[in-house]
Amino acid sequence: MSTGAWAGTAPLTIAFPTDVPSWDPLVRVAPNPISIYRSVFDTAIDIDEKGVLRPGVVTAWRWKDTEGKVLELDLRDDVLFHNGDKLTSDDFKFTYFDRLHADKSLQVGGIWWALDSIETPSPTRVVMHFKAPMVTAPAFLGYLGGYLMPRKYFERVGAAGFIAKPVGSGPYKLVDYQRDSRITLTAFDKHWRGASKFRDVVFQVVKDPTSRVSAVQAGQADVSGMLPLRETVRLGQVGTLGSKVTPTIDSYLIHMVNSGPTTDKNVRLAMHHAIDKQALVRAFFNNVPAVMSTAAAPGTPAFDPAFQFAHDPALAQKLLAASGYSKDKPVRVKFLATNGVYPSDFDMARAITQMWKNVGIEAELTPIETAQFFSQAVAGTLPGPTLWLWQNGSGDPELSAGSYLNPKGGFSVWRSPDVSPHLDPLLVQLDETKRIEGYKGFHRWAVNEGYSLPLMQGIATAAYKKTVGYTPFLSGWMLPDYWTA
Structure with a gap:
């Protein structure tokens, strides 16, 4: 495909692992389809390819008090929605307050519980104005806090009408949608950043990673993402293709659940000590991502290289023995993992089950769809520990462990009351140095309790035609409006 083809004769096709859960982007807080959502909708604050908050629709923001309860923001005056309506502060208020109060079922409302x-x-x-301090409000406004919605259009067509024909202010407009198959977009010429280089873009939903590899190799896709690392490297050696392997600021971890055998601290810690993380990194990721002992990935403020959690199978067996388990009398757990959503996810889960078996843990491995994970996590019904890639495009620790361990929040997986005394003071700490140091301590405590098992930093993989000027993001996002033709 020649560069000139993107002038309008053929779309740029991206083989992508997931679909959107709904075309109402406030319905569910879902990190997997962020690349699609950010193509159609603007967030209030932007996040660049290095994971840094930067001006977007909001040009500047500042706290007007010393408690983190009053945040003032300035908006651009040249932002248009796809239907021609001008975006104003009234649309901001509709998105982050009025709509969430009118419909309490929207998951984004769980983020803004403190907004008065x-x-x-x-x-x-x-x-x-916040009822309680919310010092990470800017980070949420740039990441999963909500995509800006058009009040006039939404109120005219209603929720069902909006889902049928969504209108955002992002760099692309939705042209056609076939669930779990194709998302066809065209560039919004009046976007405030200017028209995208690729006029027409198709996100082709391809859930199987082998099929995504085949699609780009056969020329059926111009870009394929979330591929097995070895296949990514191999494709990059094909003459017409390039590839990128990007360690991200996300993190692979195992979510613990406080039900069943993992209510036992000895079992949780044994599961952690039994995992040879470096062997996983070597076997599946060619030693590219860094092993992690706490929740913060390298490149994020709360990264803590001084803390190390040891791979120690002998200690794992000793802990299990203290609770009455052994290789002859193993503890039995259900273990869940996504399959093909992230690079080598299910294969890595298989390797972990073998490591556990070696010390006396029999894990029944079952695949789980992303939609299932989110619904079961929110309901507190996950049947067992789950291997997951926790995505956090902002890099802020409150949006990772501060969310998935917060028993008062809507995104917690492990839930126990002893977390709040450790976490709550950090949620209101405006002194950034103290806040980050506090999170380092919170991360160490949570790992030593076995409330989550951090494994390694995330990894984003992509293969693409060399005629595509592909820009990798440390968040792992694939955003065609940042690429060059």
Whole structure:
């Protein structure tokens, strides 16, 4: 395909592992389809390829108090929705307050529990008032806190009408949608950043990683993402293809559940000590991502290289023995993992089950769909520990362990009351140095309790035609409006 083809004769096709759960982006807080959502909808604050918050629709933000309860933001005055309506502070208020109060079923509402009111003193000025300090509000506004919605259009067509024909202010407009198959987009010429280089883009939903490899190799896709690492490297050696392997600021971990055998601290810690993380990194990722002992990945503020959790099978067996288990009398657990959603996810889970078996843990491995994980995690019904890639495009620790371990939040997996005394003070700490140091301590405590098992930093893989100027993001996002033709 020549560069000129992207002038309009053929779409740029991306083989992508997941679909959107809904075209109402406030329904579910889902990191997997972020690349699709961010193509159609703007978030208030932008996050660049290095994971740094930067001006977007919001040009500047500042705290107006010393408690983290009053946040003032300035908006651009040249942002248009796809239907031509101008984006103003009223749309901001509708997105982050009015709509969430009108429909308590929206998952994004769980993020803004502390929001008391929003003032709109002018079309380009917003003041957010919080009931309690929310020092990470800017990070949530840039990541999963909500995609900006058009009040007038939504109120005219209703929720069902919006889902049928969504309107955002992002760099692309939705042209056609076939669930679990194709998402066809066209560039929004009046986007505030300017028109994208690729006028027409198709996200082809291809859940099987082998099929994504075949698609780009056969020329059926111009870009394929979330591929097995070895296949990514091999494809990059094909004359017409390039490839990228990017260690990300996300993290592979095992979510623990406080039900069944993992209510026993000895079992949780034994599961952790039994895992040879370096062997996993070597076997599946060619030693590219770094092994992690706490929740913060390298490149994020709370990364803590001084803390190391040992691979120690002998200690794992000793802990199990203290609870009455052994190789002859193993503890039995259900173990869940995604299959093909992230690079080598299910294969890595198989290797972990073998490591556990070697010390006296029999794990029944079962695949889980991303939609199943989110619904069961929210309901507290996950049947066992789950291998997961926790995505956090902002890099802020509150949006990782501060969320999945917070028993008061809507995104917690492990839930026990002893977490809150350790975590709650950090949620209101405005001094950034103290906050980050506090999170390092919280991470160490949580790992020593066995409440989550961090494994390694995430990895994003992509193969693409060399005529595509592909830009990798440390968040792992695939955003065609940042690429060059």
